[in-house]
Amino acid sequence: MSDLPLIQADRAVEPPAATTNRGRGRRLRLLSGTDRVVITLMVLIPLLLVTALVWLPALATVVLSGTDWDGIGPLADIDFVGGRNYGDVLTNYPPFVPAVQHNLLWLAVLFLVATPFGMFLAVLLDKELRGSRFYQTALYLPVVLSLALIGFVWQLIYSRDQGLLNAVLGTDVDWYGDPGVNIWAVMLASGWRHVGYIMLLYLAGLKGVDPSLREAAAVDGASEAKSFFRVIFPVLRPINIIVLVVTVIESLRAFDLVWVVNKGRNGLELLSALVTQNVVGEASRIGFGSALATIMLVVSLVFITIYLVTVMRGEDR
Amino acid sequence: MSRPRTQAEYLARLVPSSVAGVNRRTLLAGAAGAGSLLGTGLLAGCGGSDSGGSDAKTVSMGSNASDPTPKDVLAKLSGAFKTASGVEVAINTVDHNTFQENINNYLQGKPDDTFTWFAGYRMRFFAERGLAGDVSDVWGKLSGFSDAFKKASTGDDGNQYFVPFSYYPWAVFYRKSVWQQHGYQVPKSLDELTTLSNQMKRDGLVPIAFADKDGWPAMGTFDILNLRINGYQFHIDLMAGKESWTSDKVKKVFDTWAGLLPLHQPDALGRTWQEAAQSLQQKKSGMYLLGLFVAQQFNADEQDDIDFFTFPEIDPAIGAKALDAPIDGYMMARKPKSEANAKKLLEYIGGVDAANIAVKTDPGTLVANTAADTSGYSALQKKAAELVGSATEIAQFLDRDTRPDFASTVIIPALQQFIKDPKDIDGLTNSIENQKKSIFTS
Incomplete structure (x- = not known):
C-alpha cells in the first residue's frame, strides 16, 4: 500500500514535536528580541482585526437586539427594551417561522441532492472523458456569472407570461409567485450554482489522489464503485469536510437568488433576507433586525460547534 | 421618479448595492465628481481669502438623479441658476436607490446644503427630528402651486420643509x-x-x-x-x-x-x-x-x-x-453652510423658469408649478396634469405616506x-x- 509510508511519515513528525515541548523554555530563550517583537505583532494584528471586524460587530448586534434603535439620533438616546424584539420575532412576525423552515429545507436539499450530485459530476469528469474541459467550464459557469445576470436568466425562464418554461411545457404555472412552487424553483437555480462549486472543489481533490491507490484497488479486484467508496472517499476526508462546511455555510447564508427574485417575500422567506429587509435600507428597524441576526448567529454557532468538535476529535485520533 | 423606468434599470435595482459593489463607470464618475467638487472647493477657498469673508458663491446639492435624463435636467437647472444669481451649484449625484437607502446616515452626517427628496411621511419625519431646514420663507416667494401641493410640502408643525418639483399620478x-x-x-x-x-x-x-x-x-x-x-x-x-x-x-x-x-x-x-x-x-x-x-x-x-x-x-x-400622485422635490439641510444661497436655489427651483427648463429637457415629466409653459406636453401629460390639478387632496403612495x-x-x-x-x-x-x-x- 503506497499510502502507508505517507501516514508513517506523518506520524514520524509528531514525536519530535512532542520532545521539543519539553525543551520549550530553552527554545524561547533562543528567540532574539526582534523575533519576539515580530511574533507579538503577528499575534496581535490578526487578533485586533478579528476582534474589531468579527467579535465587536457580533457583540454590538447582540446588544442592539435588546434596543429599539431606528438608526437615527445619538447612541445615548437608545432605549433598552429587554427581550421585546425576540418576543416580537417569535410571536408577532409572520415571516419568521417560514424563514426558519425554508433555511432547514435549503440545507436538506443542498446536502442531500446538490452536493452529492456535484461530487458525482466531479467523479465523472475525473475520468478524462472527451471534452471534459468543456463540461467543466459549462458546469462551473453559473458560479462565475454575476448575480444580476443570473436573476435575469432565471426570470426569462420562470416568467409566468413570457417565460421559456411555461412556453415549452404549455403550462401556466406561476413559478415565482406561487409560494408552494417558488421555493423549489429558486432552489433549483441555487442548486445549479452549488453543483458547479462543489464539482470544482471535489475535482481538485480527486486530481490530487495518488493514482497508485486506484491501481492497487483495481489489482485487488475492487469494483469501480467499491474503490471509490472504500478507498478514494476516505482518503479525501479533508476535502469532504470542506465540502460539508461549504454546504452548511451556503445554506445558512443563502440570500442572493432569493433577494434577486422578490427580496425574500411570499414563500421565499430566509433568515438572511429578513435581517437585510429590516436592517439595511430605509427601513432601519435596527433593534428588531439585530434580534433576527442574533438568532441566525446562534443557529450558525450550533453548526460551527458540531463542525469544530468533529474536526478536533478527528485530529485527536 | 422612484419607480424603475427600463428593464435594465429594473434589473440593476434587483442587486443590493452591497452585492453590486462599485462598477468602473460609477467609480470614474465618482472620481470625476470628487475632482470637480475639490476643484470648486479650492476655487471657493481662494475667492474667500481674496475678498476677505464675503458671501461664499457656492451651494451644494445632494442628488438622487442618477438617470441620464433627470441628471441632465438638474445640470441645466444649476447652469441657469448660476447665470441668474452668480452662485455655483456643486451637485453630488448618488445612485437613486443608494441615496434612498442611506438617507438616515446622510442626513445625520454632513449633508449637502440642499438635497432631493419626496413629499410625504418621511419628509415630515425628518422635519420633526430636526434633520431638515424650514423653508417657509421660500414658500412666501413662490407662486403657481396649488393648495394640495402646499399641503404636501408642510411638516407637522405647519411650516414648509419641501419645494415640490415634479410628480406623476x-x-x-x-x-x-x-x-x-x-x-x-x-x-x-x-x-x-x-x-x-x-x-x-x-x-x-x-x-x-x-x-x-x-x-x-x-x-x-x-x-x-x-x-x-x-x-x-x-x-x-x-x-x-x-x-x-x-x-x-x-x-x-x-x-x-x-x-x-x-x-x-x-x-x-x-x-x-x-x-x-x-x-x-x-x-x-x-x-x-x-x-x-x-x-x-x-x-x-x-x-x-x-x-x-x-x-x-x-x-x-x-x-x-x-x-x-407622488411628488419629487427638494429640501434644505438642517444646518446648510450657506443658508441664503440654499434658499435662493430652492426659490429658483420652485420658480417658473426652472419648471420650463424641465419641461423642455424631460418630455416625460409633469412639473409641479402650474405657471409653467406646458405647451410641449403630450395629450396624455396634459390630461394627467388636469387630473392632479383638479384633485382636492394628493396622497403620496403608501410607502411614502408611512x-x-x-x-x-x-x-x-x-x-x-x-x-x-x-x-x-x-x-x-x-x-x-x-x-x-x-x-x-x-
Whole structure:
C-alpha cells in the first residue's frame, strides 16, 4: 500500500514535536528580541482585526437586539427594551417561522441532492472523458456569472407570461409567485450554482489522489464503485469536510437568488433576507433586525460547534 | 421618479448595492465628481481669502438623479441658476436607490446644503427630528402651486420643509383602440366598473392587469380603494398609525378588494409590473391601475393610444377627487453652510423658469408649478396634469405616506398574503395591527 509510508511519515513528525515541548523554555530563550517583537505583532494584528471586524460587530448586534434603535439620533438616546424584539420575532412576525423552515429545507436539499450530485459530476469528469474541459467550464459557469445576470436568466425562464418554461411545457404555472412552487424553483437555480462549486472543489481533490491507490484497488479486484467508496472517499476526508462546511455555510447564508427574485417575500422567506429587509435600507428597524441576526448567529454557532468538535476529535485520533 | 423606468434599470435595482459593489463607470464618475467638487472647493477657498469673508458663491446639492435624463435636467437647472444669481451649484449625484437607502446616515452626517427628496411621511419625519431646514420663507416667494401641493410640502408643525418639483399620478390606464373596438365607456361607479370588467371577461380580455412581485404595486390598489371608501384624512391617519387596522373601515377596503380580485389578472405575485403593463400594451388586458410611468412600456407610435381615467367613486359622500400622485422635490439641510444661497436655489427651483427648463429637457415629466409653459406636453401629460390639478387632496403612495419599516416589513408581506388568500381578512388585519403597535410605539 503506497499510502502507508505517507501516514508513517506523518506520524514520524509528531514525536519530535512532542520532545521539543519539553525543551520549550530553552527554545524561547533562543528567540532574539526582534523575533519576539515580530511574533507579538503577528499575534496581535490578526487578533485586533478579528476582534474589531468579527467579535465587536457580533457583540454590538447582540446588544442592539435588546434596543429599539431606528438608526437615527445619538447612541445615548437608545432605549433598552429587554427581550421585546425576540418576543416580537417569535410571536408577532409572520415571516419568521417560514424563514426558519425554508433555511432547514435549503440545507436538506443542498446536502442531500446538490452536493452529492456535484461530487458525482466531479467523479465523472475525473475520468478524462472527451471534452471534459468543456463540461467543466459549462458546469462551473453559473458560479462565475454575476448575480444580476443570473436573476435575469432565471426570470426569462420562470416568467409566468413570457417565460421559456411555461412556453415549452404549455403550462401556466406561476413559478415565482406561487409560494408552494417558488421555493423549489429558486432552489433549483441555487442548486445549479452549488453543483458547479462543489464539482470544482471535489475535482481538485480527486486530481490530487495518488493514482497508485486506484491501481492497487483495481489489482485487488475492487469494483469501480467499491474503490471509490472504500478507498478514494476516505482518503479525501479533508476535502469532504470542506465540502460539508461549504454546504452548511451556503445554506445558512443563502440570500442572493432569493433577494434577486422578490427580496425574500411570499414563500421565499430566509433568515438572511429578513435581517437585510429590516436592517439595511430605509427601513432601519435596527433593534428588531439585530434580534433576527442574533438568532441566525446562534443557529450558525450550533453548526460551527458540531463542525469544530468533529474536526478536533478527528485530529485527536 | 422612484419607480424603475427600463428593464435594465429594473434589473440593476434587483442587486443590493452591497452585492453590486462599485462598477468602473460609477467609480470614474465618482472620481470625476470628487475632482470637480475639490476643484470648486479650492476655487471657493481662494475667492474667500481674496475678498476677505464675503458671501461664499457656492451651494451644494445632494442628488438622487442618477438617470441620464433627470441628471441632465438638474445640470441645466444649476447652469441657469448660476447665470441668474452668480452662485455655483456643486451637485453630488448618488445612485437613486443608494441615496434612498442611506438617507438616515446622510442626513445625520454632513449633508449637502440642499438635497432631493419626496413629499410625504418621511419628509415630515425628518422635519420633526430636526434633520431638515424650514423653508417657509421660500414658500412666501413662490407662486403657481396649488393648495394640495402646499399641503404636501408642510411638516407637522405647519411650516414648509419641501419645494415640490415634479410628480406623476396613479390612474386606471387603457388603450383607446381596444375600448373603441368594444364600445366600452369609462365607469363612473364601482358597479359600473364591475359590469365593465365582466363584459371584458366575456370579450376574452383580462379585465384588470395586476402584478405584485415587487411588493409595491398592490399598495396602489389598496391606497385608491382606501381613498375612495374612507377618504384622504383616514388614509393619512391610518398611515401615521393613529387609526386601527382592525377597524371596520379597513376591513371594508379589503372586502371590496376581495370582490374585485377575481377581475384582476391571476397569479399576480409572480409578475412584474412591466409584464402586466405589456399585457395591456398587447391588448390582452383591458385596463391597469398604475402610475403614469406605465407609458414607458408602450412603443413610441402607441403613446397616443394610451388613455386613463381616475378610479371611480365608491361612496358618493367621499367622491373621487383624491388620488395618489407622488411628488419629487427638494429640501434644505438642517444646518446648510450657506443658508441664503440654499434658499435662493430652492426659490429658483420652485420658480417658473426652472419648471420650463424641465419641461423642455424631460418630455416625460409633469412639473409641479402650474405657471409653467406646458405647451410641449403630450395629450396624455396634459390630461394627467388636469387630473392632479383638479384633485382636492394628493396622497403620496403608501410607502411614502408611512414609516418605511412598516411599509416594507409589514404591509408588503401582508398585502401579498391577502392576494394569496383573500378570505382571512380578520386574521390579516389583526396581524397587521399587532405589528403596527410594536413598530409605532418604538
